[in-house]
Amino acid sequence: MKTIGRAIIGAAALGGLVVAGCTSHPWPKTRSQIVQMAPSCEDFSVQIYFESRSAQLTNEARSVLKGADALATGCKVASVRVVGLADAVGAPDANLALSKQRAEVVTRALDKMGYSNVAFDVGAAGDAGAMTNDGENRPLRRQADIRFDLDGKLR
Numbered sequence: 001m002k003t004i005g006r007a008i009i010g011a012a013a014l015g016g017l018v019v020a021g022c023t024s025h026p027w028p029k030t031r032s033q034i035v036q037m038a039p040s041c042e043d044f045s046v047q048i049y050f051e052s053r054s055a056q057l058t059n060e061a062r063s064v065l066k067g068a069d070a071l072a073t074g075c076k077v078a079s080v081r082v083v084g085l086a087d088a089v090g091a092p093d094a095n096l097a098l099s100k101q102r103a104e105v106v107t108r109a110l111d112k113m114g115y116s117n118v119a120f121d122v123g124a125a126g127d128a129g130a131m132t133n134d135g136e137n138r139p140l141r142r143q144a145d146i147r148f149d150l151d152g153k154l155r
Helices: 002-024 059-072 092-115
Strands: 044-049 075-085 119-126 143-153
Touching: 044 059, 059 092, 059 143, 075 092, 092 119, 092 143
Parallel strands: 075 119
Antiparallel strands: 044 143, 075 143
């Protein structure tokens, strides 16, 4: 009987220590409480893809822009270069116009995200480079390439 009583008292004491340990050091509730990385403030590039013959941002494209914005947070953005591209389907003039629209849509979206004070270099390549030397189409040229030039951390 004494052995059972001691076991119960020991288990209760151990349980009390466990509960006390949990209340004094609560688990983090969010990932940001665990990992807080300082911004690296190094230049980077992202690509945004569009549907065929479209210059409308997709939900995925908006997510890529938000991710790029998160990478640039805490850094001085010196400039942003946006180049719109198109695949080789259709007339070259139409592809050039479409690639210009894609670059402009991305630039406007970045402007709305708070990059209005940043110098933009906006270009369009149309379907230039969308075919190999053998005349084959290169897939997935329905995109805009975006380069963020960062100039150190914000002061």
